[in-house]
Each structure stands twice: as structure tokens, then as C-alpha cells.
Amino acid sequence: MTDTMSGPEALPAFPMTRDAKCPFDPPPQLMAAEPMSRVRIWNGDTPWLITDYATQRAVLADQRFSADTTRPGYPVQSEAVLARRRTSRPFIVLDDPEHDRQRKMLTRNFMIKRVEAMRPRVQELVDGLIDAMLAGPKPADLVTEFALPVPSLVICELLGVPYADHDFFQACSKKLVARSTPADEALRAGEDLRVYLLDLVAAKEKAPTDDMIGRLVADQMASGELSREDVASMASLMLIAGHETTANMIALGTLALLEHPEQLAEIRDADDPGLIANAVEELLRYLNIVHSGRRRVATEDIEVGGRLIRAGEGVILANDAGNRDESAFPEPDRLDIHRQARHHIAFGYGVHQCLGQPLARMELQVVYSTLYRRIPTLELAIPFDDVQFKHDMVVYGVHSLPVTW
Amino acid sequence: MKVVIDQDKCVGAGQCVLLAPEVFDQRDEDGVVVLLQENPPAELHDAVRQAAQVCPALAIELAES
Numbered sequence: 001m002t003d004t005m006s007g008p009e010a011l012p013a014f015p016m017t018r019d020a021k022c023p024f025d026p027p028p029q030l031m032a033a034e035p036m037s038r039v040r041i042w043n044g045d046t047p048w049l050i051t052d053y054a055t056q057r058a059v060l061a062d063q064r065f066s067a068d069t070t071r072p073g074y075p076v077q078s079e080a081v082l083a084r085r086r087t088s089r090p091f092i093v094l095d096d097p098e099h100d101r102q103r104k105m106l107t108r109n110f111m112i113k114r115v116e117a118m119r120p121r122v123q124e125l126v127d128g129l130i131d132a133m134l135a136g137p138k139p140a141d142l143v144t145e146f147a148l149p150v151p152s153l154v155i156c157e158l159l160g161v162p163y164a165d166h167d168f169f170q171a172c173s174k175k176l177v178a179r180s181t182p183a184d185e186a187l188r189a190g191e192d193l194r195v196y197l198l199d200l201v202a203a204k205e206k207a208p209t210d211d212m213i214g215r216l217v218a219d220q221m222a223s224g225e226l227s228r229e230d231v232a233s234m235a236s237l238m239l240i241a242g243h244e245t246t247a248n249m250i251a252l253g254t255l256a257l258l259e260h261p262e263q264l265a266e267i268r269d270a271d272d273p274g275l276i277a278n279a280v281e282e283l284l285r286y287l288n289i290v291h292s293g294r295r296r297v298a299t300e301d302i303e304v305g306g307r308l309i310r311a312g313e314g315v316i317l318a319n320d321a322g323n324r325d326e327s328a329f330p331e332p333d334r335l336d337i338h339r340q341a342r343h344h345i346a347f348g349y350g351v352h353q354c355l356g357q358p359l360a361r362m363e364l365q366v367v368y369s370t371l372y373r374r375i376p377t378l379e380l381a382i383p384f385d386d387v388q389f390k391h392d393m394v395v396y397g398v399h400s401l402p403v404t405w
Numbered sequence: 406m407k408v409v410i411d412q413d414k415c416v417g418a419g420q421c422v423l424l425a426p427e428v429f430d431q432r433d434e435d436g437v438v439v440l441l442q443e444n445p446p447a448e449l450h451d452a453v454r455q456a457a458q459v460c461p462a463l464a465i466e467l468a469e470s
Contacts, residue, residue: 060461061461061462061463100416103416103417104417104435104436104437105435107416107417107435107436108417108433108434108436110417110419110436111417111419111422111431111433111436112419112422112423112426112431113431342424342455342459343455343458343459347418347461348461349461350461350462351416351461351462353416353418353461353462354418355417355418357418357419357420358418358419358423361423
């Protein structure tokens with residue numbers, strides 16, 4: 001009896017389930033967890049779960065915690081991810097110095113001045129999509145008509161991937177971020193994307209282009225710093241990351257604002273770009289769409305948050321809970337676009353913190369400052385209770401968002 | 406206030422440039438931080454403190470006088 005109670009079966013399962021009545025809030029069981037506890041994941045492993053803000057930052061800033069998914073004890077997300085990471089090893093699952101070497105080849109593309117230079121073009125794309133939506137039938141699905149095309153068009157132009165192929169790579173991407181995708185299907189989707197991008201790399205070798213993939217081909221591949229496979233792997237990572245995150249922030253953020261009409265009105269009427277930028281940070285904090293936890297494994301015995309984590313023990317950092325920690329954010333469950341939320345950990349923390357964050361911020365600033373001004377009567381076309389949330393995806397959001405005006 | 410940056414630690418997230426563009430910039434080849442002012446004026450101190458706080462790589466150190 002005692003053995004059963006103290007065994008892994010007695011530990012709470014992770015990921016936990018949200019309360020369907022509070023779709024913007026992290027799971028109640030997660031919020032009730034001790035700052036550091038143990039959970040059971042799909043394969044029976046029992047990693048640490050860390051929910052408080054300060055300890056999460058301490059772990060993510062400490063490179064003795066490894067991001068290498070192949071290390072024993074690493075709390076892998078799912079069987080599909082385990083299978084895929086045996087062959088696909090992008091820099092997000094590597095440690096320094098190799099992680100740093102590869103990441104630095106891409107950082108220049110996301111420099112603040114480069115991203116700012118893209119703002120007028122993003123504004124143009126956003127306005128064009130809104131024009132098309134206004135000219136089309138009502139109600140419209142904001143996800144397919146707007147939230148997904150915005151980041152998709154932007155990342156395609158940045159990478160140098162033909163947008164005409166978006167049905168193909170969006171379908172691959174969707175399979176790769178669904179928690180429920182069987183391992184063989186995820187492997188196939190990853191392989192399809194790899195073959196597609198290898199062809200694209202080959203095309204850019206023959207006819208050079210001035211875009212992110214083109215520059216990797218002309219510089220790092222030509223000099224031997226990266227192989228053809230490395231470039232395809234990086235491109236695949238950028239393509240998926242560029243789609244699944246910003247798109248969900250646009251649709252879920254709009255839904256959250258529709259539920260807080262006084263704050264939506266302030267954003268709509270704002271002349272101050274500072275207020276828009278502040279609202280973006282708060283929505284990133286409040287919604288924290290990457291809701292499956294950042295994950296690490298200890299490479300040695302490490303004392304953190306007053307506890308000893310042993311070498312080989314896995315750690316899951318629940319960023320969604322950390323962003324609702326009242327010691328870091330007073331009244332954390334309240335959406336408040338005026339609050340100081342800049343220190344949120346929605347993009348993670350430490351050396352692996354989101355590389356595309358300047359681009360995500362800029363896109364969201366353009367979207368939130370334009371959509372509600374252009375369509376001031378925007379409203380949900382179905383009852384709120386009928387909205388389908390992405391409980392089953394690695395990145396949270398809504399499957400569709402029927403809107404009218 | 407004296408600002409010290411560590412270019413070896415920097416991961417090019419760019420948060421410091423957004424918060425205090427008068428003090429921080431990025432070098433063109435890899436987005437790594439460049440310090441524009443070692444001793445920023447008082448009106449920039451809050452922004453610089455915030456930049457140091459949010460830097461994911463702990464690459465900004467401040468000596469407050």
C-alpha cells in the first residue's frame with residue numbers, strides 16, 4: 001500500500017488539464033502545485049515540475065541544465081518528439097558551444113533594426129488581409145483569413161520560402177505541434193518538410209537569393225560551416241516556429257480582448273505606440289501560449305529553489321504558471337494592458353530564449369494596432385462557450401474564431 | 406551608474422536595444438550587443454536596469470554609484 005502510494009502512479013500526470021470554464025487560465029491543478037514538485041509524464045518518468053517564477057528563471061539561466069533531448073532523464077514531450085529528435089537535431093535541442101555557434105548564424109536576421117525595417121511591409125500585408133476579409137463573406141474565420149496568413153506570409157518572405165506552398169507546410173507544421181500525433185505520422189511530416197526544404201536549398205545553390213535561407217546557403221554552407229542538412233533543419237525550425245506561435249497569439253489575443261471590451265477600446269483608440277507595445281507584453285504574459293513547459297535535464301547535482309536536483313533528473317518549467325506568479329506579477333490573473341509585464345517568461349529565459357521574439361513583438365504590435373481600428377465593430381459570431389480551444393496542442397490557441405462586424 | 410556588457414554571453418535577443426536604444430545597439434554580423442554609453446545619464450537608469458533584468462543571458466552588469 002505504502003509502496004503504491006509513494007510510487008510514480010501516485011504522482012499527478014503532466015501536462016494537466018485546463019478548466020473549460022476558464023480557457024485563458026493555466027490548469028487549476030498546475031496553479032495549486034507546490035513551487036517544486038514531482039509529476040509523471042507519458043513514458044512513466046517523474047521529472048520535477050517547477051511553477052514559481054524565480055526558480056524557473058534560475059534553472060533556465062543555468063547551463064548545467066541541458067536542453068539535449070537525447071540525454072538520459074530528459075523529460076521528452078511525447079513519443080513523437082522522441083522519435084523525431086533521433087534524426088532531427090536543430091540547435092534548440094543542443095547545448096553550448098554548438099547551440100551558440102548555430103544560433104549566432106541566425107541572430108542577425110532578427111536584429112531590432114532589421115525587424116524595424118520590415119514593419120512597413122508587415123503593415124502592408126496586414127492591411128491587405130483585412131481588405132480581403134472585409135470584401136469577403138460574413139462571418140469569417142479569423143484564424144484562416146488573418147491570424148495564420150500574417151505570420152505565414154512574413155516568415156515566408158524572411159526565409160525565402162514560396163507562400164504558394166503554404167497549404168503543404170502548414171499541414172506538416174500542424175501535425176508536428178499536436179500532442180496527439182502518432183510517432184510515425186510526426187516522423188513522416190518531419191521528413192516531408194525536410195525533403196521539401198532540401199529541394200529549396202538546392203534551388204538556392206543554383207540561383208542565389210537574398211533571404212535567410214539564401215544567405216545561409218551563400219555564406220555558411222559555402223564556407224563549410226553548415227551542411228545542406230543543417231540548413232534544411234534550421235529552415236524547418238524557423239518555418240514551424242514562425243507559424244504556430246504568432247498565429248495563436250493573434251487569434252487568442254483577439255478573443256481575450258473581445259472579452260475585455262474596455263481594454264480593446266483603449267488599444268483601438270491608442271495613438272501611443274508605447275501603449276500598444278505594453279499591451280503586447282501583457283497579452284504574451286497572460287496567454288502564455290507555449291503551455292507544455294520548457295524542459296531540461298540536470299547534468300550534475302544542483303541546488304536550486306532550496307531543493308537538490310540530482311544529476312540525470314528531468315525538470316519541466318511551467319512558464320504559464322510562472323507568468324501567473326503573484327510575487328512577480330501582482331493580481332496575476334487579471335489582464336491589464338497598463339501593467340509592467342516586460343519581465344514575463346513567455347519567450348522562455350536563458351540562452352535558448354526565443355530567437356524570433358523581436359519579429360513576434362513587431363508583428364503583434366502591427367496587428368493589434370490595426371485590426372480593431374480597421375474593424376471597430378468586430379465581434380464573435382458564435383457563443384463564447386462554443387469556441388474550440390487547442391487543449392491538445394503543444395502551442396495553445398483556438399482552432400477557429402468565427403467573427404463578424 | 407556604470408554599464409558592463411559581456412559579448413561572449415550575449416545571445417542577441419535584442420531586448421536591451423528595445424528598452425534602452427540610447428545605451429545598447431547590436432553589431433551587424435551577429436546581433437551581439439554593443440555598448441553605446443558606459444555611463445548613461447540618470448533619466449535612462451530605469452530603462453537600463455530593466456534591460457539588465459530581462460537580459461536572458463545575464464550579459465549586462467550594472468555598478469550603481
